[in-house]
Amino acid sequence: MNTSKIREAIGLLNSMVLCGEKHSEQSEAVVKAAIDELNKPYDIEFLSEQVHNAWWEEKKQQGFHAPDDCGWRNKDVLNYKFHKWCDKCHTDMYPYAELPEHIKDYDRVTVRTVLAAIKKMEEV
Numbered sequence: 001m002n003t004s005k006i007r008e009a010i011g012l013l014n015s016m017v018l019c020g021e022k023h024s025e026q027s028e029a030v031v032k033a034a035i036d037e038l039n040k041p042y043d044i045e046f047l048s049e050q051v052h053n054a055w056w057e058e059k060k061q062q063g064f065h066a067p068d069d070c071g072w073r074n075k076d077v078l079n080y081k082f083h084k085w086c087d088k089c090h091t092d093m094y095p096y097a098e099l100p101e102h103i104k105d106y107d108r109v110t111v112r113t114v115l116a117a118i119k120k121m122e123e124v
C-alpha cells in the first residue's frame with residue numbers, strides 16, 4: 001500500500017479542519033487518491049511470489065538447494081525438473097511462475113490468511 005497518498009490526505013484534511021483551509025479541486029483529488037489507495041485490491045499473485053521467494057531464501061539458509069543446482073544431478077537425464085537428486089534437493093525451489101498450481105496454492109493460502117488476519121485486526 002502506498003501510505004504516502006493516505007498520509008497526504010490526512011494532513012490536508014487536518015489543515016482543513018484545524019486551519020480552515022478551503023476545499024478545492026486539488027484537495028478533492030488528494031482525498032480521492034487516498035480513497036482509491038485504500039480500496040485497491042491486493043495483488044494475490046504478486047504477494048504469493050514474494051512469500052515464495054522468502055521461503056526459498058529460508059530453505060537455502062537451512063541447507064537446501066534447487067534440483068537444478070544439485071551436485072548429484074545427472075545431466076544426461078532430460079526431464080529432470082522437480083526431481084529430487086539428494087536429501088537436500090527441494091523440488092519446490094523453482095521460480096514462482098514455473099511452479100505447478102497446486103504448489104502455488106500454498107503461497108496463496110498464506111497470503112490470503114495473513115490478509116484476512118490483518119482485516120480482522122483492523123475490525124476490533
Ligand SMILES: [Zn+2]
Pocket residue numbers: 065066067069070071072084085086087088089090
Ligand atoms: Zn540435491
